[in-house]
Amino acid sequence: MIEIVLKMLFIVLVIMGAFLPLITWVERKQSAVMQDRIGANRADIMGVTILGLLHPAADVLKLLSKEDVVPRGANRVLHLLAPVIAMVPAIIVMAVIPYGSTYRFGDHDLNLVVADIDWGMLYVFAVGSLATYGAVIAGWASNNNWSLLGSMRASSQMISYEVTMGLSVVGLFMAYGTLKLPEMAAFQDQTFRLLGFVEHFALVETLPAWLAWIQLPMWGIFLQPLGFILFLTCIMAENKRPPFDAPEGESEIIAGYHMEYSGMRFGLFYTAEFLEVPVIGMLVATLFLGGWAIPWLPQAAIIGGVTPVFGEGFATAFCMILHVVSFLVKTIVLIWLQMALRWTLPRFRYDQVMDLCWKMILPLSIANIFATGAVILFLQGRA
Amino acid sequence: MVPIEHALALSATLFVIGALGALTRRNLIVILMSIELMLNAVNLALVAFSRQWGDQAGHVFALMVIVVAAAEVVVGLGIVVSLFRNRESVNIEDVSLLKW
């Protein structure tokens, strides 16, 4: 019991306490660097500005001190409920994402995931589909035509991309054979021979040794490259990240469904949207980039390598720290990627967004499922 | 772990609430939602019995009920939308042309 509380505390302190303020800073600084300007660097404490790292704190203070405005004719309860509903799914998705593997300390197994449920990815999809309500209710409760328009765009975009989000990773589930996220990360801890497929086509029994050393880590991105691109697109569109932010189109419908929100109510929407960025990073890292696994160094090799020098307890703890650091590094790379995509691509028009989902991503993901099934059948037939 | 009589009592309660909603309310959308509630109550009974007898056919059947409910909601709401376009109202008392 105490273990679960500690694991939850780790997630709350590291992801929400440390990552979230940093991401708002990264957003400003990365966009500034990409656009060849300096970015926000004025917030200071007694004249000491540290590259603008105090801006997140300044943002929070500003939002907290604003007047709490509810528009006339709006439904007060729903107006307050909408940002809460938008924020909750973003937080509870993190319960099934593993940030480390299972470590054996004495006779006690430490599994670094808050909830090790058998149907982990179904939980992620189910909870992610509840996030739609935040956008839907926000637009309705504001008693404003622009908000209603933004929220209808948001709801149809989100439910369309939920479908393709699920379908694009079905090939991955077939390749891994499990829906359990810790098991997927453990599966990616091994390597495979890049040219192994030659054994099936050519007439050699086994690959000659000078070709067999070319080994890639068995990551999802190498097993399912098309699935990676489709899933990344769909999950960015699901969370209304730019360039898919037609529902909050700043130049068309003036902030869409969170137009009538100011002060800390907007702060909650802002936090929910920026919390989705590391959550997307963690999820894609676990599914496609190996999660906590370090490429070419499986857990047994690390523990086996360090034990003779420092002893087993220290080796396990060292391996644990390495794995958590590797997980955070991959998350940071994906956060960088999302920010880069945001500030590079122009916003898609709304009908382009829906066309992309139903006419391009859906057929491609179904074709991916067929191709994966054919390859698995072929490999099983030969083996 | 969960006594089956209690789960079935909950299922009966939800079914009766749904039936009362479908029979007394005059708002078409609330009537459709009450029908959904009745289908959910039946699903709960199916899952409870499946647990009692250890037979997974109840789960398969519950999945089919969910799918049929989804299809029915889609068509029902299409009807509501086209009805609204013709009559500007979702009150069922405005759709009583065939009533004697």
Place this chain on the structure above:
Amino acid sequence: MEILFYVFAAISVAGALGMVLSVRNTVAGALSLVGTMVALGGIYVMLEAYLIGALQVLIYAGAILVLFLFVVMLLNLRRDSFTPERQPVGKAISVLIGLAVLVQLVTVFLGSFGPPAELSEGFGTYRSVGIELFTDYVLLFEVTSLLLLSAMVGAVILAKRKID
């Protein structure tokens, strides 16, 4: 752990009542029905129906009720669209009859069940339900896909502005 079932049961009944009794505000009624669906999903997981529980939240709470809310917003049904429904006698009689039916239903099955059966390994998981769905009930599965296709076509035709 048992107390959790009663908590979920209370939430689901409260949500159902909230939906049926929501005279003025249809959106609030749909939201309380969302609470009911999520609570029922929790009850399914407690009854060892893991796949059905996840699918309940994913499909019902995540798609069907969003569709309801979407239609309510599309038709822009605000508070003043609904005339108050005044039939106190009829409603009181229907509530009494409903209570009578409920009491009859509950007394029928009280005490007529033995202990629950021993569950097989992996009961209710996506693997075993999936295997059963694709081997014993595969025809049912295929017919369901045809049903969904016909529902989609029907909805598109019903909601088109004009047929040309």
